[in-house]
Amino acid sequence: MKISDALSVLGVPSGATQAEIKAAYKAAAKKYHPDLNPAGAEMMKLVNAAFDVLQAQGTVHTDEATNVNYGEDLNAALNAIIDLDGLEIEICGAWIWVGGNTREHKDALKAAGFKYASKKKRWNFRPAGWKSKSRGRSTMEDIREKHGSAKPKRPARSSMALRAAP
Structure with missing residues (x-):
């Protein structure tokens, strides 16, 4: 995870001290x-990864x-999307990538702020204002290798909700 992404996840500005990072x-x-x-569970993984990146620094400065x-x-x-059926959700670094049966959930994905990446055939959620330097040349395998990958577990549905009404 990049320092600017870690700062964004914890919600601290550039120039934050270790005390501010720990409080955040x-x-x-x-x-x-x-x-x-x-x-x-997935948010805590991101928060912990961001803290690990920033904890190794002194006062954190970035130009980004x-x-x-x-x-x-x-x-x-x-x-907004964790309960939608048929989606394959993957977290790579500080981005969320969504594949699978996305056609029926297109409106929900757009409403949640996801953008479609036509070259990767997946939807993604990324920090606002992020500018691509590779112009889409990276494959999903390249992204997974560079940033790691985690697939969130979906919340268990209540057994009462799965039973048919008498």
Whole structure:
């Protein structure tokens, strides 16, 4: 994960001190805890990865723009699609990639802020203002190799909801 992405996930600006990063980590851990949030397990993985990247630094400076609301935006996007059937959700770095049966969920994906990447045949959610340097030349395998990959577990559906009414 890039430093600018890590700052965006935790919602801290460039120039943040270790004390500010630790306070932002604690606030994010409380906010995105899996007991309080359907997509919490995946959000906590991102928060922990961001904290690990920033913890190794002193005062963190970057010339790249950061979006201090990205963690909230990412959480809202993930929660909007986590229960949709037929989607293959994958988190690579600080991006969400969605494949599978997306045609029937096209409107929901657009409403959640996802963009379609025609070369990859997948939808993605990324930080606002992000500019591509590769112009789409990277394959999904390249992205997975560089940023890692995790597939979120879907929330278990209640056994009561699965039973037919008498």
